[in-house]
Amino acid sequence: MKTVVAVYTGQGLADPLKAVFREVLPDVRLVNIIDDSLIGDVVQAGHIPPGVARRLVQYFHHGEELGADVILNTCSSVGEVAEEARKLIGVPIVKIDDAMAAKAAAAYDRVAVLATLPSTLQPTMRLIEAKAAELGRDVKLVNGLAEGAFEALTGGRPEEHDRILLETALRVAKDADAIVLAQGSMARMEKALAEETGKPVLSSPRLGVEQVRETLEKLSRGEPIERPSFGGATQVCG
Template sequence: MPTLGLIHNSPMLAPVFNEIAARIMPDVRILHFVDESTIKNTIAAGWLEKATMRQVIRLVGSTFDAGCDVALVTCSSIGPAVDMAAELYEQPVLRVDRAMVEKAVATGRRIGVVATLATTLRPTADLVRRVAAEQGKHVEIIELVCPGAFDAVMAGDGATHDRIVGEGLTEGMKGVDVILLAQASMARVVASLEGAVPAPVFSSPELGMVRAAEVLRGLAR
């Protein structure tokens, strides 16, 4: 049976990805690998440290040692370390946000990137620039961090998180062609806004898992 290894920085993400997997890849075995240090140390430092990069690379290796055919890292903040891991292993190593960014660059020129953490916003915006360069397209990136939203959700105040993110999406993204959510946890807010968001919104979990399913099918051929 084909096996996908999912590397998370929070145990709360496992059910989200299990639900997607059940819909789009029911014939794939899913193994979850969780290490909260990768995001907590990155937030504390304010950037992605070399020690965290090495830890991400070790985690990717652990998925392959456990029998996984493909590794998918579900955190955008550690994206540069995922790119390094992809160079070091023979098996496919995927960033959860790559497919989302490719779709956004193909969709419009003014791309909004919304996050609740600067440490997540930067890698996502950098990936937009890189994909645009690869595709020979000129894009304008409008970056928005929703202040206070991350602290609220970490304190268990989901309502305040959703209100702050909702205001950012409806007020801060006017005039863009497409909006990217740098964090998967923000997707539920879009669903609650019922058409008030001024542009199409792309979130990484669904598109990232579709990409992983495509890669797994390619390996099986």
């Protein structure tokens, strides 16, 4: 049985992601590492503090020690730390939003990025830009920061969170060919937002788990997994 270790910076996505794993990878042993202080510290600082980066890399090391065949980083806010950690960890790290960003960059010329936190919005936009650059494409990104939605959710007002998110989606949809949900926890609204805006809506959980499955299949076939090396070149693991 293959083992996947999922590292979380908050509680909200763990149960929905378990459901996706049961559907996409039912025979995989899933181990969760959850430290909800991480996203709290990121939100408070407005960026990724060094202490958060250190703790996150430690959790990736713990995942490797737990016997992970693949580690899944589930938080877009710290995706750039996960990218750098690939240089330090001996097993592949899949970022939950990688496949979503690649799909958006390849398929659409104008992409609205919906987020409730600037700390998630900016890394997601940079990731889509990077994917577009790899493809030689020029993709216009539309800022879809849903101000006040995060506070509504953490304040126990989920209906207000959903209302703000929908209003923001309707606003940015006018200037976009598709909408990307920067936070995996938004995936529950994917269908509703697509129906209300009339635009394709992409979310990360299923696409991320499907990328985990593809990575496991490559490992089973003995194919090397590319990852960045120090200095920006590429090395392989596997």
